[in-house]
Every structure is written in C-alpha cells, then in structure tokens.
Amino acid sequence: MTDTELRLTLPATPENVIVVRQAVAGIGEALGLSPPRVADLKTVVSEACNNVVLHAYETEPGPLEVTAEPRDGELEIQIADHGKGFQPRANEGDPSLGLGLPLIAALSDSFEISGGAGRGSRTTIRFGYEAPEPSSNGAHAEVSDGLEMAITPGVMVKPVLARVIGALAARAEFSVDRLADTVLLGDAVSSSEGQDFADGLLGITIQDGDGTLHVRVGPLVEGGGERLMGEMDVPGAGSLQSLASRMEVTTGETAVGETAEFLEFEVTS
Amino acid sequence: MGSDRGISAGVRTGELALERKDQGVAVLTISGEHDLSTAPNLRRRLDGLIEEGVATVVDLSPATFIDSSILGVILDERRRATEARLGFAVVRAGGSNAVDRVLEVTGLRSELPVHAGREEAVAAVSDNAEGSP
Numbered sequence: 006m007t008d009t010e011l012r013l014t015l016p017a018t019p020e021n022v023i024v025v026r027q028a029v030a031g032i033g034e035a036l037g038l039s040p041p042r043v044a045d046l047k048t049v050v051s052e053a054c055n056n057v058v059l060h061a062y063e064t065e066p067g068p069l070e071v072t073a074e075p076r077d078g079e080l081e082i083q084i085a086d087h088g089k090g091f092q093p094r095a096n097e098g099d100p101s102l103g104l105g106l107p108l109i110a111a112l113s114d115s116f117e118i119s120g121g122a123g124r125g126s127r128t129t130i131r132f133g134y135e136a137p138e139p140s141s142n143g144a145h146a147e148v149s150d151g152l153e154m155a156i157t158p159g160v161m162v163k164p165v166l167a168r169v170i171g172a173l174a175a176r177a178e179f180s181v182d183r184l185a186d187t188v189l190l191g192d193a194v195s196s197s198e199g200q201d202f203a204d205g206l207l208g209i210t211i212q213d214g215d216g217t218l219h220v221r222v223g224p225l226v227e228g229g230g231e232r233l234m235g236e237m238d239v240p241g242a243g244s245l246q247s248l249a250s251r252m253e254v255t256t257g258e259t260a261v262g263e264t265a266e267f268l269e270f271e272v273t274s
Numbered sequence: 275m276g277s278d279r280g281i282s283a284g285v286r287t288g289e290l291a292l293e294r295k296d297q298g299v300a301v302l303t304i305s306g307e308h309d310l311s312t313a314p315n316l317r318r319r320l321d322g323l324i325e326e327g328v329a330t331v332v333d334l335s336p337a338t339f340i341d342s343s344i345l346g347v348i349l350d351e352r353r354r355a356t357e358a359r360l361g362f363a364v365v366r367a368g369g370s371n372a373v374d375r376v377l378e379v380t381g382l383r384s385e386l387p388v389h390a391g392r393e394e395a396v397a398a399v400s401d402n403a404e405g406s407p
Contacts, residue, residue, distance in 0.1 A: 019311035026309075026339075038289045044339075044372035104342035111379045233332060263325050 010074045011165065015152055017061060017069035017086060019174060022054045024152065025071050027168035030084060032073045036134050043056045045112040045133055046080075052105040053128040061088025061126065080134055085127040090120045107137035110117050127262045140215060155206040162207060163195040168207070179274045184246040186248040187218060187272045193237045194222055201229030203265050217250075223257075224265030230254030233268050248272065286311030290319055297400040299361070301327045301392065304344075305335045305336035313343040320351040329399035333392055340396030345382060352386070361399025365389045 011032055013020045021080045029050045033043045050071075057069050065252045109116050113130045120126035152169065156162045170191045199205055203224040210221040220232065231254060237245035246252050252270035259265050288308040293301045300323050308316065315321045334340065334350060348364060354360035366377060366388045378385040389395035 019309070022309055022341075023307060026307075040371070041375065044375055047339060048341065048372050048376055051309055051339075055341060055343060058310060060298065063332065081359055108342055108376065108379060 007085040009158075010072060011154075011161070013071040013143065013152070013154065014068050017054075017058045017066040017088075019203045021069065022051055022058060024177070025054050025069070025084075026051050027172040028165050029071070029073050029170040031165035032075070032161060033080065033132070033134075035164045036075055037257060038132070038134050042132065042134070046082075049113045049116075049130055049132075050084070050111050051081075052084060052109050053130060055105055057084060057086040057088070059084035059089075059127070074111070075134070078133060080132040082130045082132070083127055084130070085120075087123060090124050090126050090132065092120045099261055120197075151212045151234075152212075153208075155208045163192060166191045166195050166209070170211070172217070173211055173218055174272075174274075177213050177216050177218060177274055179216075179218075179272075183272065183274055189245055190220070190237075190248055190270065190272065194233070197233060197236065200233050201225050203229075203259065214247075218272045219269070221267050221269045223267035224259045224263075225267060227266060229269040230266045246270075288315070290316065292319070295396055297329075297396065299331060299396050299399055300326075301331045303333040303336060303395065304340070305338075306357070307336060308344045309338040309339065309341040309385055310343045313347050316344065317351070319323050320347065321354075322345045322348055324351065324354050324358055324360060327358070327360065330355060331363050331365060331392065331395045331399055332365075333365040333395075334373055335365060335367040335369060337369075337373045340376060342376075345376065345380060348386070349382075362391055363395040363399045365395045375378075 011028060013025060014027055015024065026047045030043050030047050031124060033046045054071075058066070061067065061069075063203065067087055070083075070170060072083045074081050109128070109130065114133045116128065116130045118128050150172070154165075154169070156165065167188050171184065171186050174187050179187065194207070194209065198206060199207060202208065203226050208223055212219045222227070226232070234244075234246060234252065234254070239245060249270040250273045252268070255267050255269050256264060257267050288311075289305045291303045293303065295301060302319060302323070304316070310326070320330065320332070330351075332351075352362045352364075364386045365374065366383075367390055377388055382388065389398065
C-alpha cells in the first residue's frame, strides 16, 4: 500500500486531454513503467477522457476529474464526470467510430465503467507495474479556469510537473527555448524539500492565456517565498529568476480562507 | 509546403505539413501529438485535398501520439477518397510508440493498409489515380 496519488480536475474540453495524458504519463514514468506501457497508458487515459469530453455534458463543459493511485503493484486511474451518464445511443457525432472503448479494453489490464443516466460516469482502469513503489507521495490538483495541483514533495513531482508544464507551454505556442526555461523554473520548484510549504504539500496553480503561463506556488510559510527565490540562484550563472518576465512574493488567501504567502511568476512565449 | 502550427517542444501538440509531389500526389505529414483537439483541423485539410481531386498520402511517421478520433478521421477520409475514386494511403515508417501500438491493436496496420515507406505509398496512390478523373 502507498498513499501516492494524483488528483486533477479541469474543464472537459478537447484541449485539456493532452494535459491529463501528460500528467498520468509522468506518474507512469516515475513508477518505472516501460516506454511501451507508458504509451499504452497515454492512449487509454486519452480515450477515457474523450468519452467525457464528447458525451458527458450537453452544453458547457463541466468538470473532468482524474485520479491516479498506485497500490499493490497496480496503477489505478479513475476518470469521472458529473454529466448525463452513459446512455445507449448510435454513434452520431462520435469521430472515433466506436474505437475508444475497445482500445481501453485492449491496452489496460482491466477496466470498468460505472454510473448511469443522470448520475455521471466513472471509468476505472488498472495497469500492473513491477517497479518498486516510490516513497510516500501524494498529489492533488483542481482547476477552475486553470490548473491547480498539490503534490507531496518527492520523486513524482518533477516528471508530473515537467510534463504538465510542457503540455501547457506547447499549447501556448512557446518556443523550445522558452519551454526549456519554464521547465527549469518548474524543476527549481520541484526540488524544494517542502519545509517552505504551509501544509507540507507543494501547491502550484498554472493558468495559461495570451502566450503567457501564470504560475502561483504556495501557500508558503512566512519567508518561504524569499527562500524559494534564493534557491533559484545558480552559482556563477545568476538566477533562474531572470527566466521569468515577472516574479514576486505575494500575500493571498488559501483554499480554507487563511492568509498566506505565495510565490508568483509569469513566463511569456 | 505549409505548416499549420509551428510548435516544437518537449511535448509537441499536433502539427500538419503539406507537400505536393510531381505525380500530382499530396502528402500530408502528421507530427507530434494528435487527438480530439486537432482532429477537426486534420479533417478539414483532408476534405480540402479530396475536394481538389488529388490522390493523398497521410504520413504518420513523425507522429508521437494519435487517438481514436484521428483514426476515425483517417477511416472516414479514406472512404470519401474511395468514393471519389482517388488514391489514399497511409505511411508509418519506423517508430515504436503509442502510434504503432494503436495501429497494431486496432488491426488497422493491415486493414488500411499502412505502408512502411513514403515512396511506396506515393507509388501506390499514383497507380490508383491512373484512369480516375
């Protein structure tokens, strides 16, 4: 058993499927899955997300909820929505020609679908893996119009954050150099031991738009923002801070309404 | 030669590039990751080529990811091309990633069929195009 977990909530739009795919692939890599199995994982997760994007919500895209939890040698992924649920219907408007579910069935070790009309749907997919489980690690992410993640500092942070940042930066049409800069800043945040984070979880919010990624790290303990900025100094090479178009320590509200410190920065394409 | 989205990054979202061959064949190369978000653009490009009346080769060799919506577009467009008596072929040279797994598992590598080289595919659609309008 382990309490390793990724939770991600974001609007069920076609553009967000790549973000989920990359985040879960980062977990798969961190668990030591072979490249072909990571490829299978990406396909299976994408197909399950496609079902939500295409069929769950009638008008406005509602939430697409994803969890990934390794336990007892299996990575269990759940993809859920609060939409109208699975309803028997012809394939009208489905561009996949019904190939989605067979792909999930063929490439996962097991899968099941639950829910019903008006109750939303939940697809549970299991992937076996043989690598040793990583140290205690947890992740939680939610999105309003951007993406919010909370991850216990540890081995999973770097691959998950790098892939999520990569997907968002590619979507924002970043150049290779600017993408590399953004990933470097993400790595600097990933390498934190966690003592500067108010609740022991590495919290990060990323919003994209107009060719800019707005990143907010925290909530942090008092003085944590300055220390994180200090950790970005590279001996003899200045500071990674210069890669951001703006970086500052701010004060804001946490999810539970308390005042805390945050480190905010922007990277522009 | 036209490129739809000049994105090049660690995670590459979908990119399409069109090349015209001497034989009157159009080669549409798909690179990076393609899914539900890029399928409509792929469909528009292939619809346009079929409406033009040219034989088409879809080269998946540089693609790193395709999902079932992309397979759906390719199958739809192949049907449209066949109805219009136009050559239509798919290429996947090398590679060992999610694209190959999806082509194998769905049986489409033999069903389409998928050619191992671009020249072979161009020759196949050129033959096919002979005698068509």
